[in-house]
Amino acid sequence: MAPALQGLLTIVIGISVCIGYFLGSNLLLDTLFPPRGPRAGRNINIANMVRPWLFLFPAMFALGLYLAYPVVETLRLSLTERVPGGGYVWAGLDNYIQMANEPKFWEAIINNMLWLLVVPGLATVFGLLAAQLTDRIKWGNIAKSIIFMPMAISFVGASVIWKLVYDARPAGQEQIGILNAIVVALGGQPETWLTIPFWNNFFLMAVLVWIQTGFAMVILSAALRGIPEETIEAAIVDGANPMQIFFKIKVPQIKGTIMVVWTTTTIIVLKIFDIVFAMTNGQWGTQVLANYMYAKLFVARDWGVGSASAIVIMVLVLPILVWNVRNARKEMN
Amino acid sequence: MKNIAGQKPALLWATHLAVAFMVILWIIPTFGLLVSSFRTGDQISTSGWWKSLFATEQVEGFRIASPEDQVQEGDLYVIEGNVFTDGGAEANTLSAWGTSSRDVSAYAPGDVAELRDGGTITIAENGDYRLENSEPFEGSRGERVFGTVSEPPTFTLENYDRVLFSGSSTDGMQKAFLNTMTVTIPATVIPILIAAFAAYALAWMDFPGRALLIAGVVALLVVPLQLALIPLLKLHLNIGIGKGYMGVWLAHTGFGLPMAVYLLRNYIAGLPRDIIENARVDGATEFQIFTRIILPLSFPALASFAIFQFLWTWNDLLVAKVFLIDASGQTTVMTNQIVELMGTRGGDWEILATAAFVSIAVPLLVFFFMQKYLVRGLLAGSVK
Known part of the structure; x- marks a missing residue:
């Protein structure tokens, strides 16, 4: 069967099964415990206790199977070793020790830290700048659309776009990458940007900053608009200049939102894979954790070390996870 | 109030200039690739795309x-x-x-x-x-x-003809385009319904453990999907799904659910209490309330999530590589095809640029026509 047809069929079956399940299980509950008759009161109570779980079951099952169980299973795999011929044996911390002895792993950790230092900060600052500036001009909405646009572009697409920007031809030839063209026009020598050790990381980061700035701008722009006018009016009456208004009145009031943007971008950075995979595949000292893990899992086929590196990513995400959960609970109470 | 600062013409000019500079910086990389996709390979490799204008x-x-x-x-x-x-x-x-x-x-x-x-x-x-x-x-x-x-500047549609209609297995994007669609549509539609029911229960039904479940969803929101790759691949292989569309649909559904539940719960919890309580008093069952009141009222949130999930599944590389693409290469998706082109035809910019633009075009259309919902979803979906 053609995959497209199979897809259509899956949509139809998927939706029918969903509707069938919700409709059927609710009907069944109402038949078993009818809200009328001599025991109506007790039946209603029982039905009200069960019904939320009927509504929740498919989602909770999928979440449990596809996200919660893998965390535990990956942790287990990271402590085991596959033996030839099938089966697993307990390996303790061997995988972690093996990983710690690989220079590529430390390269990935250091690069990831660099990414963490640079990308969330730059994306937030540019986003804040764009939000503040575009709010004041007539064509601000068009400008916002353009800055926001890279959000829709895949990491792979963005990698192609930026590879053309960074393209390098030998000196003396006509440059077709715009970055080298500018450098040559200013009297410099063309460089193969993606192979310069250490600095090439920053050229990869630029791609993610380019993508994430729009996200930061949209969220921060909404927050800036939500600032009560009176606070700004009061500052103006007191003779504050625009810089002071921005840094001393506006920014402190949207600190919470800035943190949200920062942490969201941080999570994306920790998982960054496609850009590095497509542009350098971790060569020339650009390895990052997610790509290191991919290489371990699907190239070297070492599931133990691969799982161990996935756990490292999880551990790095953990503080943000805890912070998010605490905030969400605070907000609900 | 916002024109107070703008009363100083110099400052206003600086603002215009700064925004213009940023816009140019942001648009130029994409524009360069777009222009390149309309040039022949010879033109691209002998002169910069900006000269072709x-x-x-x-x-x-x-x-x-x-x-x-x-x-x-x-x-x-x-x-x-x-x-x-x-x-x-x-x-x-x-x-x-x-x-x-x-x-x-x-x-x-x-x-x-x-x-x-x-x-x-x-x-x-x-x-x-x-x-x-x-x-x-x-x-x-x-x-x-x-x-x-x-x-005078000359442009050609030849590249698009080659990429879209030649049927060549290395350069052609035809099959990959169809495959991407096949992955994307079910993976966008299926989670919505599942998530909507759960979101309603989490927003408007009272039961013990509700707060804990919501906290759980918030926690799962940030779990890196890298952790799920091996255990789920093992699971899929064990239960006989193997690598294929079914596996990738299920995976995208699972990975999309925390966002879906979180976003929809926030929205549904914000619906007016009166409507729901009145319906309950009038004797509507929870199922009726959900289908007749909640679903129609939540349309904006459903649309936001659908756009997110669509962009995310369309642009995804990792999940497709792990759960879908097998050695036969029959089920390749566009992102994967582009990465392969980068490897095999790294110097052939005309093919690479065109292939990339074919894959970028659909999300860009969605982006420009549904920006409103996208922005709304972003604002509701970022954990506050």
Whole structure:
């Protein structure tokens, strides 16, 4: 069967099964415990206790199977070793020790830290700048659309776009990458940007900053608009200049939102894979954790070390996870 | 209040300039690739894409038709022709010409020049030339002339034709495009319904453990999907799904659910309490409340999530690589096809640029037409 047809069929079956399940299980509950008759009161109570779980079951099952169980299973795999011929044996911390002895792993950790230092900060600052500036001009909405646009572009697409920007031809030839063209026009020598050790990381980061700035701008722009006018009016009456208004009145009031943007971008950075995979595949000292893990899992086929590196990513995400959960609970109470 | 700062014209100008600078910086990379996708491989590799937007001027050498082609008009021997005929570019124009390589722009179009071997030559702006001589032209080769030629920008749709319709398994995106659609649509539709029911329960039903479940969803929101790859691949292989569409649909559904539940719960919890309580008092069942009231009212949130999930599944590489693409290569998706093109045809920018743009085009359309919902979803979906 053609995959497209199979897809259509899956949509139809998927939706029918969903509707069938919700409709059927609710009907069944109402038949078993009818809200009328001599025991109506007790039946209603029982039905009200069960019904939320009927509504929740498919989602909770999928979440449990596809996200919660893998965390535990990956942790287990990271402590085991596959033996030839099938089966697993307990390996303790061997995988972690093996990983710690690989220079590529430390390269990935250091690069990831660099990414963490640079990308969330730059994306937030540019986003804040764009939000503040575009709010004041007539064509601000068009400008916002353009800055926001890279959000829709895949990491792979963005990698192609930026590879053309960074393209390098030998000196003396006509440059077709715009970055080298500018450098040559200013009297410099063309460089193969993606192979310069250490600095090439920053050229990869630029791609993610380019993508994430729009996200930061949209969220921060909404927050800036939500600032009560009176606070700004009061500052103006007191003779504050625009810089002071921005840094001393506006920014402190949207600190919470800035943190949200920062942490969201941080999570994306920790998982960054496609850009590095497509542009350098971790060569020339650009390895990052997610790509290191991919290489371990699907190239070297070492599931133990691969799982161990996935756990490292999880551990790095953990503080943000805890912070998010605490905030969400605070907000609900 | 916002015009207070704008009252200083200098500051307003600075703002305009700063925004313009940022916009240009943000649009140029994409624009460069778009322009490149309409150029031939030769054009891309010999000049920067920004040059293709303007007419190019360069000095070229031409050879006039040989004396064998001369005709006799009365008592004059004449050779006529057009210098551009072999180039085939009809829109080219000549701004200056010369008969010697030492002075290539000695004459303006229409001027008459003396030839060294006797006779005169004139070349018009459109490249037509006419040589006249009272005696027959001699020799076997034509005269050599030089001209400053300005070529207008030329673009071609050939790349798109090749990428979309050639059916070539290496360059073609046809199959990958269909496969991407096949992955994306079910993976976008299925989670919505599942998540909507759960979101309603989490928002408006009272049961023990509700707060804990919500906290759980918030926690799962940030769990890196890298952790799920191996255990789920093992699971899929064990239960017989293997690598294929079913696996990738299930995986995308699972990975999309935390966002879906979180976003929809926030929205549904914000619906007016009166509507729901009135319906309950009137004897509507929870199922009826959900289908008749909650679903229609939540349309904006459903649309937001659908756009997110669509962009995310369309643009995904990792999940497709792990759960879908097998050794046969029949189920490749566009992102994967592009990465492979980058490896095998890294220098062929015309194919790479076009393939990338084919894959980018659909999300960009969705983006520009549904930006409102996208922004709304972003604002509701970022954990506050």
